[in-house]
Each structure stands twice: as structure tokens, then as C-alpha cells.
Amino acid sequence: GINAEYGGNTEYFVVGTGYLNEDESEPKVGRLLVFRWDGTNLRQVAGTEVMGAVNCVTEVCGKILAGVNNKVTVFEFKEDEGLKVECKYHNTLMALYLRARGRFILVGDLLRSMALLVYRQLEGRLEDIAKDYR
Numbered sequence: 320g321i322n323a324e325y326g327g328n329t330e331y332f333v334v335g336t337g338y339l340n341e342d343e344s345e346p347k348v349g350r351l352l353v354f355r356w357d358g359t360n361l362r363q364v365a366g367t368e369v370m371g372a373v374n375c376v377t378e379v380c381g382k383i384l385a386g387v388n389n390k391v392t393v394f395e396f397k398e399d400e401g402l403k404v405e406c407k408y409h410n411t412l413m414a415l416y417l418r419a420r421g422r423f424i425l426v427g428d429l430l431r432s433m434a435l436l437v438y439r440q441l442e443g444r445l446e447d448i449a450k451d452y453r
Contacts, residue, residue: 335373346372386414408445
């Protein structure tokens, strides 16, 4: 999960989940949940179901970035509007690791090593700029 502030002094925690049934080899459903911490209480303020397990979550340019099975997804969060998908990157086998610095994102993939993405905020898209196929 991540701990972030979205406008003002309100602190938020973002948590990803995945549900695994006994007859499945990998989770087919998960959730991305946003909790608000006001100093004394933790309360869920947003959540959305996703198709697969949320393996990792971080922040990029004030947005929520999640690795969900084979996708990297950027979510916009506003407490009064909830979570909305802004864009997705589909060129991973299993996104297990995310690290963002500015608008650059390093994605650790299960089999395809890693990829370096850039978040094009004005265009609302993720673009790969480098890959390692080892």
C-alpha cells in the first residue's frame, strides 16, 4: 500500500487485494481500496473492483499507480468522485514491482525483467521507453 496526501492535510492509505479461489492458479478478482486517516479514525472512502490481484501500488504525479496481474493502471482519485481508471499499460506478463520518480516508472515483471515507462499526464497514457528482456 501507499500513504499519500491528495490536496490539503488529509492523509490517505491505498491498499490492493486479490481473491484466490481453491480451483484457481491465480486470482481473477481483486480490489483497490482508499482509506482516509484523520488522526484518530481510519475510514474507507473509495474502492473499486479490478480484474486480478493488485500486486503492487505506488503514486505517480499525484495519481495512484497499480500493478494488476499483467497490467499497470493509473487511477485518478477524488474523495467525492471515487476512483477512475485514467489509462493502462498492457505489455507485462505479471507486474510485480513499481517504482516512480517524477513521471518515470520502473516496472518489475515476472518473466520479462523490467521496463521503463513514462507517464504522459496531458495525454493520459503510459508509454514504454526502455525494456530489458533478460
